[in-house]
Amino acid sequence: xxxxxxxxxxxxxxxxxxxxxxxxxxxxxxxxxxxxxxxxxxxxxxxxxxxxxxxxxxxxxxxxxxxxxxxxxxxxxxxxx
Numbered sequence: 001x002x003x004x005x006x007x008x009x010x011x012x013x014x015x016x017x018x019x020x021x022x023x024x025x026x027x028x029x030x031x032x033x034x035x036x037x038x039x040x041x042x043x044x045x046x047x048x049x050x051x052x053x054x055x056x057x058x059x060x061x062x063x064x065x066x067x068x069x070x071x072x073x074x075x076x077x078x079x080x081x
Contacts, residue, residue: 004030006054013046014057015064022046022067024058028075033058035071044071045078 004027013022013035023036025043033051035044046067050060060067072078 002048002051002054004048007033007048007051007058010036011054012057014059015067016052016059016061017063019064020057021064032075032078034075042073044068044073045075046071047078 007024007027009024009026011024012020013024013033014020022038022044025034025036028034028045031048033046033048035046037043046060050062050067051058052061053059062070070079
């Protein structure tokens with residue numbers, strides 16, 4: 001289980017293929033990561049359940065393309081599992 005306190009603002013988020021697809025803005029509680037705004041000025045949210053490890057990057061369990069299809073634009077609509 002990942003400790004939410006390990007996830008810090010401005011940390012790169014990398015997919016299962018080791019490509020960076022986002023940057024952490026900050027944690028929203030203990031279960032949701034708010035990502036920094038994308039090129040169009042939109043924040044996105046992913047569940048901490050996707051995170052496999054944290055070092056100098058946040059590593060998630062899926063390819064970037066899949067993650068971008070499944071992330072939420074509203075923290076209240078995110079699936080936490």
